[in-house]
Amino acid sequence: MKKIKLILSLLCMLFTPPASIYAQNTSTYVDTVLFTKSGTEPQKAYVSHKQGDVNMLDDGEDFVMWTHHLSSKMPPAKITKGTLTITLKDDSDIPLEYFFAFSEDFRFDYDKFHDTFSYDVDVAYLEDGAFTVKLLSLMGDFFIVRSELVVEYVPK
Numbered sequence: 232m233k234k235i236k237l238i239l240s241l242l243c244m245l246f247t248p249p250a251s252i253y254a255q256n257t258s259t260y261v262d263t264v265l266f267t268k269s270g271t272e273p274q275k276a277y278v279s280h281k282q283g284d285v286n287m288l289d290d291g292e293d294f295v296m297w298t299h300h301l302s303s304k305m306p307p308a309k310i311t312k313g314t315l316t317i318t319l320k321d322d323s324d325i326p327l328e329y330f331f332a333f334s335e336d337f338r339f340d341y342d343k344f345h346d347t348f349s350y351d352v353d354v355a356y357l358e359d360g361a362f363t364v365k366l367l368s369l370m371g372d373f374f375i376v377r378s379e380l381v382v383e384y385v386p387k
């Protein structure tokens with residue numbers, strides 16, 4: 232009898248992975264928003280813009296604002312990490328061009344124009360399934376091509 236118990240407990244150990252394996256069982260979801268002259272793809276990502284074409288940030292504090300919607304495509308999950316990557320494009324017509332990106336978690340990035348930048352977002356602001364970002368041109372003019380929100384999560 233003792234032997235059977237021992238074999239059973241050994242079997243249990245073999246087939247029950249330690250808790251740490253569950254903790255590493257994360258999935259990744261990528262939400263991509265593309266920008267066009269007249270709006271965004273998907274359309275519902277568009278929130279507002281100041282002037283002219285939606286995807287063109289004109290010289291003089293033009294802006295575009297959009298929302299990444301996660302909840303429709305993601306299963307209920309505990310989100311563990313979020314990274315926002317924004318891709319810009321410019322014709323280098325003005326020597327000094329600056330962008331300012333500001334998101335609903337109060338994090339921001341401000342820099343001289345370059346093609347791609349990314350930063351980690353506060354996961355607490357992703358829990359409602361929506362994440363809003365605003366991009367401004369502080370100096371110069373350039374295009375926004377895409378915004379990508381990569382979310383790592385553990386399914387519930």
Ligand SMILES: [Ca+2]
Pocket residue numbers: 280281282283284285286287288289293294
């Ligand atoms: Ca514009």
Ligand SMILES: [Ca+2]
Pocket residue numbers: 321322323324325328371372373
């Ligand atoms: Ca420019």
